[in-house]
Amino acid sequence: xxxxxxISFGADGDDGRxxxxxxxxxxxxxxxxxxxxxxxxxxxxxxxKLIAGIEKNTAGKIxxxxxxxxxxxxxxxxxxxxxxxxxxxxxxxGLTVLDLLRIAAGKPIKxxxxxxxxxxxxxxxxxxxxxxxxxSLSGGELKRIEIATVLVRNVxxxxxxxxxxxxxxxxxxxxxxIFENMRNSxxxxxxVVISHQERILEIADEIIVLAEGKIVKQGTKDEILPEIIGxxxxxxxxxxxxxSEV
Amino acid sequence: xxxxxxxxLQLIKEIAELHDVPEGAYNFRANGxxxxxxxxxxxxxxxKTEGSGIDxxxxxxxxxxxxxxxxxxxxxxxxxxxxxxxxxxxxxxVLIVAGCGIDNCGSQDSEHDGIHRFYIGKNSKVRYVExxxxxxxxxxxxxxxxxxxxxxxxxxTMEMEMAQIKGVDSTHRKTVAExxxxxxxxxxxxxxxxxxxxxxxxxxxxxxxxxxSADVVSxxxxxxxxxxxxxxxxxxxxxxxxxxxxxxxxxxxxxxxAVPCLEANNVDAQLVHEAxxxxxxxxxxxKLMTLGLTETEAEEQIINGFLK
Numbered sequence: 001x002x003x004x005x006x007i008s009f010g011a012d013g014d015d016g017r018x019x020x021x022x023x024x025x026x027x028x029x030x031x032x033x034x035x036x037x038x039x040x041x042x043x044x045x046x047x048x049k050l051i052a053g054i055e056k057n058t059a060g061k062i063x064x065x066x067x068x069x070x071x072x073x074x075x076x077x078x079x080x081x082x083x084x085x086x087x088x089x090x091x092x093x094g095l096t097v098l099d100l101l102r103i104a105a106g107k108p109i110k111x112x113x114x115x116x117x118x119x120x121x122x123x124x125x126x127x128x129x130x131x132x133x134x135x136s137l138s139g140g141e142l143k144r145i146e147i148a149t150v151l152v153r154n155v156x157x158x159x160x161x162x163x164x165x166x167x168x169x170x171x172x173x174x175x176x177x178i179f180e181n182m183r184n185s186x187x188x189x190x191x192v193v194i195s196h197q198e199r200i201l202e203i204a205d206e207i208i209v210l211a212e213g214k215i216v217k218q219g220t221k222d223e224i225l226p227e228i229i230g231x232x233x234x235x236x237x238x239x240x241x242x243x244s245e246v
Numbered sequence: 247x248x249x250x251x252x253x254x255l256q257l258i259k260e261i262a263e264l265h266d267v268p269e270g271a272y273n274f275r276a277n278g279x280x281x282x283x284x285x286x287x288x289x290x291x292x293x294k295t296e297g298s299g300i301d302x303x304x305x306x307x308x309x310x311x312x313x314x315x316x317x318x319x320x321x322x323x324x325x326x327x328x329x330x331x332x333x334x335x336x337x338x339x340v341l342i343v344a345g346c347g348i349d350n351c352g353s354q355d356s357e358h359d360g361i362h363r364f365y366i367g368k369n370s371k372v373r374y375v376e377x378x379x380x381x382x383x384x385x386x387x388x389x390x391x392x393x394x395x396x397x398x399x400x401x402x403t404m405e406m407e408m409a410q411i412k413g414v415d416s417t418h419r420k421t422v423a424e425x426x427x428x429x430x431x432x433x434x435x436x437x438x439x440x441x442x443x444x445x446x447x448x449x450x451x452x453x454x455x456x457x458x459s460a461d462v463v464s465x466x467x468x469x470x471x472x473x474x475x476x477x478x479x480x481x482x483x484x485x486x487x488x489x490x491x492x493x494x495x496x497x498x499x500x501x502x503x504a505v506p507c508l509e510a511n512n513v514d515a516q517l518v519h520e521a522x523x524x525x526x527x528x529x530x531x532x533k534l535m536t537l538g539l540t541e542t543e544a545e546e547q548i549i550n551g552f553l554k
Contacts, residue, residue, distance in 0.1 A: 074535040084536045090529040095551035
């Protein structure tokens with residue numbers, strides 16, 4: 001279980017101090033699929049980074065499985081079972097996909113096992129296993145490998161920051177299937193996804209709407225989705241692609 | 247022949263990945279003397295009659311054979327210059343493994359300067375692997391100043407892998423190559439310097455006839471207070487293609503000077519150079535830390551991958 005108590009985060013901007021997350025308190029129980037939506041700049045990504053320890057909250061406490069992790073660093077939180085898939089995955093010159101999956105697994109897993117995770121994210125394993133994670137990979141390929149690095153870890157809490165960003169429609173359908181699989185097979189695993197996508201919101205147990213650094217709505221999918229459907233907080237995938245092409 | 251001691255055997259393992267006597271032809275040199283040698287029907291090794299070094303002659307048509315010529319220095323204060331000449335016949339396909347390991351526990355400088363000359367026959371394929379390694383806690387410096395000259399006949403191919411990852415205090419490497427028609431040179435250099443080490447690597451590759459090509463790629467990491475100079479020059483004297491790339495990670499107070507240089511003396515010479523120096527990106531460290539590595543472990547993984 002993840003508990004946030006009175007979490008705030010501010011940063012110094014050009015026009016003085018900006019409060020990005022304002023006094024958020026939130027409990028995410030085990031075995032839930034939670035989607036966080038809301039307008040751009042509302043503090044969603046920052047909140048996920050605060051949970052993973054990538055950013056440090058300026059006020060408040062974070063508890064994971066009952067233990068206070070507020071002062072724990074990224075590595076310590078990762079080892080406690082928190083996983084994070086970045087919105088814009090980073091490239092590594094020289095490291096292969098297999099190297100990265102082995103680092104993620106924390107042990108030298110067999111090639112066959114690594115291939116299973118690649119197949120899971122819709123990549124033909126034999127074409128990718130020895131590829132370098134460098135600029136020869138497309139944004140979509142990189143994104144799927146990023147998701148595989150979280151799958152291979154078997155974490156208790158998996159955070160996905162806009163997993164659909166930068167991938168095409170075909171991959172998007174695949175992505176939904178990955179999340180459905182994770183949701184159905186998850187034993188003691190909580191999944192938190194940041195997304196505006198209606199299709200992802202539809203498979204949520206719980207939806208949180210974040211705006212201006214605060215929670216403006218929170219509840220079950222059945223309570224929240226009808227209120228936000230058709231707004232920019234729950235967009236149709238075709239709509240989004242059409243918008244981005246304009 | 248003399249026996250090698252434990253320190254020398256450890257050095258051999260580091261530079262040639264040999265745990266035992268290799269198959270094929272070999273010449274082991276330790277503290278200035280040849281200690282073991284083996285020749286085969288196709289590969290002959292003779293000590294030079296004048297000066298220090300060996301001549302390696304490979305008969306035309308020799309395929310899938312290898313030559314190992316590792317050198318180790320474990321005596322402090324030893325300085326040597328050794329000339330090794332390789333005469334490779336036409337239509338060969340061979341692997342040559344060289345390398346030098348220095349263990350210096352004393353206070354005097356130890357230095358090995360290997361001058362390697364390769365004469366590669368028509369349509370021959372050569373793979374050359376060279377590793378440099380230093381160990382020992384003495385105040386004496388471990389110095390390696392190798393010179394490699396490569397003369398390539400029509401249609402020949404040379405792939406060179408050169409690595410210096412640890413323990414060499416000072417190195418000044420010079421590599422010169424001259425290529426004839428359709429000859430192809432591929433160089434992969436990996437270099438890591440730490441402490442107060444300095445490494446200079448200079449390439450001068452002349453593409454002299456039509457269809458010749460060269461691809462020289464150097465990847466390096468400079469840590470602590472070390473200094474590197476990478477100077478890769480390709481000269482196109484005919485319709486040819488050349489590519490050079492210097493890619494470096496800089497850390498701590500390291501300093502790197504990359505001097506890629508191209509000279510075209512023919513309108514159909516296609517030459518490209520790339521050079522990049524930068525520190526490890528913070529995002530790369532953060533990504534690996536979210537996978538459970540500490541910052542130091544993450545750094546090691548990134549460097550290992552980069553130099554692989």
